[in-house]
Amino acid sequence: MNFKGTLPTLILEALAHAPTHGYRIAKQIKERSQGVLDFKEGTLYPALHKLENEGLVESYEGVESGRPRRYYRITRAGRVALGRDRAEWRQLSRAVTTILGEA
Amino acid sequence: MTRLDVWLERATRRLAGNSAAKVRAEIQGHYESARDAAIRDGESADEADRRAVNALGEAAAANCEHRKVLLTSAEARMLREGKWEARAICSRRWLKLALLAIPVAMLLAAAALFASGARALAGMLLSGGIGLALCLATPLLPLYTPTRSRVVRVVRQVVVTGTILMVFGGEALKWSWLLISCLWPMFWIEWKRSSIRRKLPVADWPKHLYLCFVGGICG
Numbered sequence: 001m002n003f004k005g006t007l008p009t010l011i012l013e014a015l016a017h018a019p020t021h022g023y024r025i026a027k028q029i030k031e032r033s034q035g036v037l038d039f040k041e042g043t044l045y046p047a048l049h050k051l052e053n054e055g056l057v058e059s060y061e062g063v064e065s066g067r068p069r070r071y072y073r074i075t076r077a078g079r080v081a082l083g084r085d086r087a088e089w090r091q092l093s094r095a096v097t098t099i100l101g102e103a
Numbered sequence: 104m105t106r107l108d109v110w111l112e113r114a115t116r117r118l119a120g121n122s123a124a125k126v127r128a129e130i131q132g133h134y135e136s137a138r139d140a141a142i143r144d145g146e147s148a149d150e151a152d153r154r155a156v157n158a159l160g161e162a163a164a165a166n167c168e169h170r171k172v173l174l175t176s177a178e179a180r181m182l183r184e185g186k187w188e189a190r191a192i193c194s195r196r197w198l199k200l201a202l203l204a205i206p207v208a209m210l211l212a213a214a215a216l217f218a219s220g221a222r223a224l225a226g227m228l229l230s231g232g233i234g235l236a237l238c239l240a241t242p243l244l245p246l247y248t249p250t251r252s253r254v255v256r257v258v259r260q261v262v263v264t265g266t267i268l269m270v271f272g273g274e275a276l277k278w279s280w281l282l283i284s285c286l287w288p289m290f291w292i293e294w295k296r297s298s299i300r301r302k303l304p305v306a307d308w309p310k311h312l313y314l315c316f317v318g319g320i321c322g
């Protein structure tokens with residue numbers, strides 16, 4: 001399913017629970033959406049870097065299974081943005097459901 | 104070359120060295136986790152490798168997205184050259200003073216011409232002096248925040264436009280070919296710098312990035 005534009009929000013949502021690295025974020029989005037939201041994982045990192053440039057997430061070096069990994073964590077500004085995005089999404093979702101429900 | 108090497112080669116094309124290294128390290132880690140997961144699912148090593156690379160998607164599309172958010176080699180070169188300019192000017196006190204003396208001399212000459220009655224020439228010198236002062240005096244201003252630097256850049260653009268309109272008046276359109284050919288490098292550099300500002304966190308901005316054009320680089 002094409003969900004371009006909502007990926008940053010989904011990333012923030014994945015990071016809202018705990019800091020993690022890109023692979024886990026991708027896996028979490030796919031698992032939580034039960035495979036509906038499938039995307040090319042190479043595009044996850046530009047989205048993460050964009051969020052980092054905007055100050056919504058920050059990164060640090062970590063190690064997992066002896067391998068160096070870059071972990072990301074959500075910032076305070078990121079939580080504020082996530083709250084705003086959630087509200088906007090609910091509003092949009094309600095509106096679309098109303099229209100499609102009437103069709 | 105492995106499948107991953109080919110993918111990374113395409114995905115990091117035209118990225119700056121640091122940006123490419125960052126992408127390579129992250130994608131390498133991602134690929135290893137994905138391949139390990141596929142092997143745990145019972146795939147052969149070759150099939151796991153193919154699946155992990157395929158999951159990354161089109162390398163060209165990833166490259167396009169990366170170039171929007173990470174420094175490209177051309178932008179990194181521009182940053183290096185900006186630092187060189189800053190060092191060349193800021194390390195020479197006499198050069199800074201000389202650069203500041205030019206607009207002051209122009210403003211004094213404008214006042215003298217105005218007093219002697221040559222008002223048209225005085226007006227041109229006055230606008231030129233103000234424009235140059237704004238460009239060359241910025242090193243003395245405390246411009247350490249993006250908001251302040253944005254204000255100075257906007258004021259500067261307004262002054263440059265105002266100066267052009269004052270000098271050329273109603274003939275600005277007639278001379279537009281000359282103006283465009285003279286001014287496009289200035290706007291091209293500012294456009295590239297605005298792209299760099301978007302890509303770098305504010306904490307990593309070199310001082311010359313707060314401003315544009317020569318004169319703001321010692322800020």
